[in-house]
Amino acid sequence: MSLPGSNFSDDVRVAVADPQLQRAMRHVKEGFIGKRAKAAARLPEFEALRDAARDIKNHTLAHLDLYLEHYEAQVTASGGHVHWCAGPTEARAVILDICRQAGARTVTKGKSMIGEEIDINAHLEAAGITPVETDLGEYIVQMRHERPSHIIAPAVHLTKDLIEADFRAQHRQFPADRSLSQVPELVDEARQVLRQRFLDADVGITGANFLVAETGSSIIVTNEGNGDLTQILPRVHIVVASLEKIVPTFEDAATLLRVLARSATGQEFSTYTTVSTGPKRPDDGDGPAAYHVVLLDNGRSDLLDGPFREILRCIRCGACINHCPVYHAIGGHAYGSVYPGPIGAVLTPALVGIEAAADLPEASTFCGRCEEVCPVRIPLPKLLRHWRERAFERRVTPRAVRAGIGLWAFFARRPALYGFATGLAARLLGAAGRRRGRFARLPLAGGWTRFRDLPAPEGRTFRNQWAARKRHRP
Amino acid sequence: MGSAQKAPSVSGDRERVLGSLRRALGRGQEAAADAAARAAVAQRIDEHRRGLIPARSQLDPAQQVALFETMACQQAATVGHVAHRDAVPAAIADYLKEANLPPRLRVAPDPALTGLPWDTQPLLEISTGRAAADDTASLTGAFAGIAETGTLMLRSGAQHPTSLNFLPDVHIVVLRAADVVGPYEEAWDRLRAHEGDGAMPRTVNFVTGPSRTADIEQTIQLGAHGPRRLHIILIDETD
Numbered sequence: 001m002s003l004p005g006s007n008f009s010d011d012v013r014v015a016v017a018d019p020q021l022q023r024a025m026r027h028v029k030e031g032f033i034g035k036r037a038k039a040a041a042r043l044p045e046f047e048a049l050r051d052a053a054r055d056i057k058n059h060t061l062a063h064l065d066l067y068l069e070h071y072e073a074q075v076t077a078s079g080g081h082v083h084w085c086a087g088p089t090e091a092r093a094v095i096l097d098i099c100r101q102a103g104a105r106t107v108t109k110g111k112s113m114i115g116e117e118i119d120i121n122a123h124l125e126a127a128g129i130t131p132v133e134t135d136l137g138e139y140i141v142q143m144r145h146e147r148p149s150h151i152i153a154p155a156v157h158l159t160k161d162l163i164e165a166d167f168r169a170q171h172r173q174f175p176a177d178r179s180l181s182q183v184p185e186l187v188d189e190a191r192q193v194l195r196q197r198f199l200d201a202d203v204g205i206t207g208a209n210f211l212v213a214e215t216g217s218s219i220i221v222t223n224e225g226n227g228d229l230t231q232i233l234p235r236v237h238i239v240v241a242s243l244e245k246i247v248p249t250f251e252d253a254a255t256l257l258r259v260l261a262r263s264a265t266g267q268e269f270s271t272y273t274t275v276s277t278g279p280k281r282p283d284d285g286d287g288p289a290a291y292h293v294v295l296l297d298n299g300r301s302d303l304l305d306g307p308f309r310e311i312l313r314c315i316r317c318g319a320c321i322n323h324c325p326v327y328h329a330i331g332g333h334a335y336g337s338v339y340p341g342p343i344g345a346v347l348t349p350a351l352v353g354i355e356a357a358a359d360l361p362e363a364s365t366f367c368g369r370c371e372e373v374c375p376v377r378i379p380l381p382k383l384l385r386h387w388r389e390r391a392f393e394r395r396v397t398p399r400a401v402r403a404g405i406g407l408w409a410f411f412a413r414r415p416a417l418y419g420f421a422t423g424l425a426a427r428l429l430g431a432a433g434r435r436r437g438r439f440a441r442l443p444l445a446g447g448w449t450r451f452r453d454l455p456a457p458e459g460r461t462f463r464n465q466w467a468a469r470k471r472h473r474p
Numbered sequence: 475m476g477s478a479q480k481a482p483s484v485s486g487d488r489e490r491v492l493g494s495l496r497r498a499l500g501r502g503q504e505a506a507a508d509a510a511a512r513a514a515v516a517q518r519i520d521e522h523r524r525g526l527i528p529a530r531s532q533l534d535p536a537q538q539v540a541l542f543e544t545m546a547c548q549q550a551a552t553v554g555h556v557a558h559r560d561a562v563p564a565a566i567a568d569y570l571k572e573a574n575l576p577p578r579l580r581v582a583p584d585p586a587l588t589g590l591p592w593d594t595q596p597l598l599e600i601s602t603g604r605a606a607a608d609d610t611a612s613l614t615g616a617f618a619g620i621a622e623t624g625t626l627m628l629r630s631g632a633q634h635p636t637s638l639n640f641l642p643d644v645h646i647v648v649l650r651a652a653d654v655v656g657p658y659e660e661a662w663d664r665l666r667a668h669e670g671d672g673a674m675p676r677t678v679n680f681v682t683g684p685s686r687t688a689d690i691e692q693t694i695q696l697g698a699h700g701p702r703r704l705h706i707i708l709i710d711e712t713d
Contacts, residue, residue: 031692137689225700285635305498
């Protein structure tokens with residue numbers, strides 16, 4: 001997982017000025033939010049289920065080592081293999097080794113964020129193995145040599161005319177004068193192209209939404225059916241998953257599934273929820289002959305001890321992303337990391353270090369909508385604040401910001417001086433701005449006034465008014 | 475392949491990762507606390523304790539079947555009824571004809587399906603086995619129907635190749651009304667009773683409506699990679 005030479009503030013400027021991106025992002029605002037709200041309203045128990053989901057994850061995280069050991073024993077008993085991997089390097093080595101032993105030339109892939117985290121496609125290609133993304137959104141971004149811009153809607157940053165142009169350029173086997181401007185035509189063409197790829201693949205790689213300790217099973221949740229064709233047709237099925245995907249039982253999985261689709265797409269239940277256990281049985285008419293689970297840590301075990309444990313409850317529904325005003329404005333790519341939005345702003349510094357991702361915790365207005373919609377009630381704003389504190393402590397916050405905070409802290413520790421200084425500033429600014437009621441330009445506030453006016457204070461400070469109020473109404 | 479294939483050795487990582495987890499969770503400091511944690515995990519897995527189950531699915535059997543049908547249709551499945559299983563071949567022939575589909579059907583090698591009176595439909599071309607790439611329509615049974623969300627539970631096995639659920643353009647499923655349950659939890663109980671505790675078939679598919687995608691401009695389009703149509707034939711017989 002890398003932050004490819006990213007400069008967050010430059011990327012944000014480009015994103016905000018990109019009319020095509022801004023047009024595409026409207027679909028996020030208009031689609032996801034309303035659908036989730038309706039799905040939640042249709043289920044009276046939804047809020048209580050969120051509490052239950054949080055509790056299941058908390059219990060599991062408190063016993064993570066033990067559940068993983070039980071899970072591993074069950075996978076082995078059902079004829080599968082578990083490969084523990086401390087980091088991306090180890091995970092890639094294991095996957096390449098399995099592919100080589102299978103003599104794999106092409107590998108189909110179901111959507112997997114862990115696959116993105118370990119950048120498996122580039123490494124498969126380098127080894128002469130062709131990875132084929134089969135989720136429609138992933139297929140489109142792979143064709144464009146891009147990264148997914150959303151964890152459940154990888155191509156949400158694109159409009160259909162751009163996708164049409166890509167299909168025309170890439171799918172040369174079809175007549176040039178075919179009609180391809182409508183969504184059904186695009187979907188159908190991708191279906192035709194990918195159908196043969198499914199049939200030809202030697203190995204299928206999927207992610208996992210959940211790993212179930214009681215039976216050693218993996219669960220994937222999809223709408224297209226691509227994940228299923230990926231795992232039943234090839235000879236080998238590889239699951240890539242991170243440690244915290246584990247749940248104790250199918251009853252626990254049922255509770256989490258009840259909040260997952262509703263939070264993500266506003267569906268009552270996704271079209272396909274598939275439970276896989278081991279390789280095909282001797283009598284089975286189809287299915288993979290080998291089943292491997294690549295179990296990735298990549299820094300997560302360190303998060304277990306400390307304030308960021310709560311982020312490990314995440315079930316990757318994308319609701320925090322869908323409801324984030326910053327994400328709406330800049331899209332997923334500007335974050336420069338595998339995971340965008342509020343979850344990414346908390347998780348990325350944990351995976352790559354705050355020094356490499358100090359800008360991300362700043363990409364928040366602290367409006368709190370992410371926490372309001374999180375199905376497992378992760379206090380995302382609180383965790384963002386933790387990262388800002390750490391960035392400050394480790395001196396990675398920009399110097400001007402540090403100086404500003406230092407200045408504020410100097411006054412804040414001296415309440416009388418603070419009251420005097422803010423009172424004076426309010427009076428001076430109030431007098432200077434009285435005529436227009438706002439400032440179009442102000443020294444030291446250029447970052448603000450470049451894009452909007454600064455309102456002029458109209459009276460006394462909050463502290464003055466508070467004190468006066470207390471005097472009148474003791 | 476299975477156990478015959480030599481797995482790449484990363485046992486070093488196993489101890490590294492587990493060691494890191496144990497340190498973070500404070501294991502090995504107090505024997506009593508460790509034992510309590512182990513007991514809690516063993517109990518949780520053995521108990522299969524149910525969580526909060528939505529009231530929606532707590533109905534009598536007839537209402538459960540009605541809810542199953544309503545929810546499945548909301549997700550773009552279609553549902554037909556027959557009074558007796560002998561009427562299934564005619565119902566399928568009619569369905570394919572009305573949908574203007576070729577009268578060809580790949581039937582799961584399940585005696586309950588292959589033993590149906592297919593000779594009543596001489597125009598219907600029947601074959602059995604796993605799905606082939608150019609199959610237009612498949613027929614399978616279902617282990618259960620789940621009323622809560624109109625979801626089918628399909629269990630892989632010699633009598634039900636999983637490819638039949640995904641490769642053909644049309645997937646037709648025969649479901650006995652007696653196999654409709656309320657919530658997911660009841661379906662798990664049935665499966666455990668069938669398999670024996672802790673054992674699982676290779677694949678269990680929960681299917682709610684036909685395949686779809688919203689990956690282009692959030693526009694929902696049916697038939698992404700899996701079946702374009704899902705048709706459920708409910709057998710209302712009670713025996």
